Amino acid sequence: MARTIPAPPLALTHDLSDATGSGANGLRRDPLVLPEDEGGHVRMVADRDLLDPLAGNTPSFSAETSPEGTSTTSGKASVPLFRRVRERLPAPPDHILAEIERKVHAGERLSAVDGMALFAAPDLLWLGRLARHAQRRISGDTVFFNINRHLNLTNVCKAKCAFCSFRRDDGEAGAYTMTVAEAVATARTTVAALPITELHIVNGLHPDLPFDYYVDMLRALSDALPNVHLKAFTAVEIWWFARITGKSYAEVLHELRDAGLGSMPGGGAEIFAPAVRRRICGYKSTAEDWLAVHRTAHGLGIRTNSTMLYGHIETAADRIDHLLRLRELQDETNGFQVFIPLRFHNANNRMSDLPMATPLETARIFAISRLMLDNIPHLKAYWIMLGLDTAQMLLEFGVDDLDGTVVEERIYHMAGAHTPHEMGRNELLRVIRDGGREPVQRDTTYNVMRRFSRDDDPSDDLPTTMTVQAGAVGALR
Numbered sequence: 001m002a003r004t005i006p007a008p009p010l011a012l013t014h015d016l017s018d019a020t021g022s023g024a025n026g027l028r029r030d031p032l033v034l035p036e037d038e039g040g041h042v043r044m045v046a047d048r049d050l051l052d053p054l055a056g057n058t059p060s061f062s063a064e065t066s067p068e069g070t071s072t073t074s075g076k077a078s079v080p081l082f083r084r085v086r087e088r089l090p091a092p093p094d095h096i097l098a099e100i101e102r103k104v105h106a107g108e109r110l111s112a113v114d115g116m117a118l119f120a121a122p123d124l125l126w127l128g129r130l131a132r133h134a135q136r137r138i139s140g141d142t143v144f145f146n147i148n149r150h151l152n153l154t155n156v157c158k159a160k161c162a163f164c165s166f167r168r169d170d171g172e173a174g175a176y177t178m179t180v181a182e183a184v185a186t187a188r189t190t191v192a193a194l195p196i197t198e199l200h201i202v203n204g205l206h207p208d209l210p211f212d213y214y215v216d217m218l219r220a221l222s223d224a225l226p227n228v229h230l231k232a233f234t235a236v237e238i239w240w241f242a243r244i245t246g247k248s249y250a251e252v253l254h255e256l257r258d259a260g261l262g263s264m265p266g267g268g269a270e271i272f273a274p275a276v277r278r279r280i281c282g283y284k285s286t287a288e289d290w291l292a293v294h295r296t297a298h299g300l301g302i303r304t305n306s307t308m309l310y311g312h313i314e315t316a317a318d319r320i321d322h323l324l325r326l327r328e329l330q331d332e333t334n335g336f337q338v339f340i341p342l343r344f345h346n347a348n349n350r351m352s353d354l355p356m357a358t359p360l361e362t363a364r365i366f367a368i369s370r371l372m373l374d375n376i377p378h379l380k381a382y383w384i385m386l387g388l389d390t391a392q393m394l395l396e397f398g399v400d401d402l403d404g405t406v407v408e409e410r411i412y413h414m415a416g417a418h419t420p421h422e423m424g425r426n427e428l429l430r431v432i433r434d435g436g437r438e439p440v441q442r443d444t445t446y447n448v449m450r451r452f453s454r455d456d457d458p459s460d461d462l463p464t465t466m467t468v469q470a471g472a473v474g475a476l477r
């Protein structure tokens with residue numbers, strides 16, 4: 001049952017201030033619209049009675065605008081483009097948390113209201129234990145990793161997502177587009193040096209490249225490297241290819257699969273909540289399009305990944321909405337392999353006023369994701385974005401996959417990530433074993449390639465860490 005939850009004056013508000021401002025104080029405040037109110041696609045907070053134990057008779061998740069994010073210019077206050085909502089959700093009563101714990105131990109599905117309660121649960125370590133319990137049931141003490149290379153064919157992009165530090169206009173300094181020959185040569189060089197099993201290929205929405213470029217690219221890469229899996233093109237790119245060709249998603253995916261596409265990454269999901277999505281990435285495909293592309297891919301037998309961009313202007317309700325929409329599609333298709341929460345980075349983009357999510361906030365989001373997404377088998381920490389320390393800590397919050405050796409990652413380094421671009425395999429083994437887990441090298445579709453027993457330190461280690469600071473990335477090309 002779709003319904004509106006009345007919000008008190010400052011409760012559950014997005015501070016959607018913009019540069020022009022339309023309110024009396026120059027800020028425009030839009031009340032948070034729970035996702036069910038826009039399209040009725042989420043049965044969220046559908047039963048108000050379920051909310052009552054959390055906050056008395058009236059749902060009163062209060063929210064305050066964070067003072068962080070206010071910026072000044074030459075001593076004069078200026079209005080930031082984006083400001084983060086600091087939510088102060090009331091701590092749920094113990095019996096609500098006890099009921100959630102009972103459900104998790106019984107393997108029962110958590111509701112949207114349970115998810116909201118977990119965002120307010122005071123004991124983060126308790127939450128971690130629950131998530132670890134749920135994860136252990138799926139993958140025990142195994143922690144997966146793979147050895148891959150990221151390949152970004154072009155950073156020229158028609159969209160201008162507010163959080164993006166990677167995109168450029170064609171002809172702008174730093175803009176690049178690889179030819180097919182350049183991409184193949186780059187991939188060949190990597191394969192000669194590293195036993196990669198996967199190329200992870202994501203790109204900008206180039207306004208002029210024809211669809212044939214991408215088809216030819218996959219064909220050339222798969223001819224040159226027949227043993228390397230091509231995980232290519234986000235759902236937003238597939239949506240773009242359909243747009244520029246007039247073909248259906250199925251036709252686009254058929255052609256790409258015939259050319260060598262093996263699976264799809266999960267990027268471009270960002271946050272599904274329409275009000276936030278419009279603000280941060282209004283040009284790119286809608287949530288419905290993103291989901292439709294994945295539904296089509298799953299129907300064709302193409303496995304895909306899923307993501308959520310967190311730590312910007314989204315609320316806890318937006319996050320729960322996002323998770324439930326993924327869970328709903330997974331119930332239908334069972335085509336998602338893994339969920340990857342992606343932390344927003346605030347350097348070199350239009351959302352630089354926003355503070356980034358802290359490690360503890362990150363831990364909470366990972367744990368809740370593990371608990372809510374009971375039908376998506378794996379939860380991945382992308383260490384290159386989070387830092388190795390945080391990624392290792394997340395093994396106690398439901399993570400069972402550490403993204404592998406990533407060669408020359410661009411997107412997050414242009415957004416300020418200062419992590420190394422690649423990590424030696426023995427270092428990754430050490431990080432996983434320190435958490436008391438068993439490292440398992442996998443292929444892209446989670447087939448086990450090699451289990452590493454405690455004393456199994458391969459002498460054929462991959463190259464040692466190469467530290468490259470953001471800003472020097474361009475010099476690597």
Ligand code: SF4
Pocket residue numbers: 157158159160161164165166167203204205236281284
């Ligand atoms: S996030 Fe992707 S679609 Fe958005 S501007 Fe950056 S490259 Fe383009």
